[in-house]
Amino acid sequence: MKQWIWLLMAIVLEVVATLSLRAAVDNPQWIVVVICGYVGAFVALSMVLREGMAIGVAYGIWAACGVAFTAVVAHILFSDPLTWIMGLGIVCIIAGVWLVEAGSVASHRKVEE
Secondary structure (H helix, E strand, O other): OHHHHHHHHHHHHHHHHHHHHHHHOOOHHHHHHHHHHHHHHHHHHHHHHHOOOOHHHHHHHHHHHHHHHHHHHHHHHHOOOOOHHHHHHHHHHHHHHHHHHHHHHHHHHHHHO
């Protein structure tokens, strides 16, 4: 359970850092949030790996959620475009991450047998 909490923290910190990077374009003080967010995201991601999650699964979920959440929140905060094609891409990302996770679980079960 701890690994999922760390992963959620890594995702949130990465999204906050990325959105703050966009905000720093107009207001340079946001760069402090950018740096702290990215450092915190990588620390949290390293804790996920320390807790035993496979790197392919952790990185896949982290990256995919980061892309999806950043696109949606940037649309809300900055009026960035969010087209149906982008939405389809987000659905494909989610499906891909789910397949990687399902494959990892299946592989882990075979090793235990």
